[in-house]
Amino acid sequence: MLSLTNLESWYGRSRALNGISLEVPEGKITGIAGRNGTGKTTLLKTIMGLTDSAKGVVRLGGRDISAAPTHMRARAGIAYVPQGRGIIPDFTVRENIVMGGFANRAGKRAVPEIVPELFPYLAENMDRRGGLLSGGQQQQLAIARALAAEPDVVLLDEPNEGIQPSIVEDIEKVILRMSRDFGLTVILVEQNIGFLRRAASRFAMLEKGAVVEGGDISGLTDAVVDRHMTI
């Protein structure tokens, strides 16, 4: 279980999270929603220790990792798939995936066995340069790289943003399988409310760096969406 208590987070002197507390159930998908600029990405970055400074407590399986540097959080079992994917264009598909193995607790530096089943395109194009892949294929690559760490928790930041519709469905299936078949705990930042309702068991709606609504996914009603997401 990942548990966040009173998280505050800063970029320089500007505070972007204002005391977020969230219990993230194990093996389930927790959805994070909210308008642009409300702190969704910052929440994921703060869990990874990637903002300039932070306060509050991040616990993973009961262990307080709030003071741990990013690579130790990765080693503790949290993998981050950032918005914009962050793949290395000059590395091959294989090299990009294996890079994720730096945080593998069993010391494995390999393409996970599950990759061919989840991502047939990647399996068939292991020697292709990452930069030659389409946006959707790069998103798949970023997820495969996260899985190379064999994490317990995966943080996904708008995995379907800017991706051609034909691949969106494939990526959604993979996200669902992460929790249903592999028992991974997932935090999913997602603007597509339909997918959030299908995939997540719990949600948190953010406004100005704070949780304004949250709980069981059944509480993510049209009224809540209208109140906090329409512009």
Ligand SMILES: Nc1ncnc2c1ncn2[C@@H]1O[C@H](COP(=O)(O)OP(=O)(O)OP(=O)(O)O)[C@@H](O)[C@H]1O
């Ligand atoms: N690197 C940064 N330096 C300074 N301020 C930042 C930085 N990144 C984000 N912010 C600010 O922090 C606040 C939260 O931004 P964040 O990116 O977390 O929002 P978001 O909900 O993920 O938005 P989006 O949907 O646009 O990705 C915003 O006010 C934003 O301007």
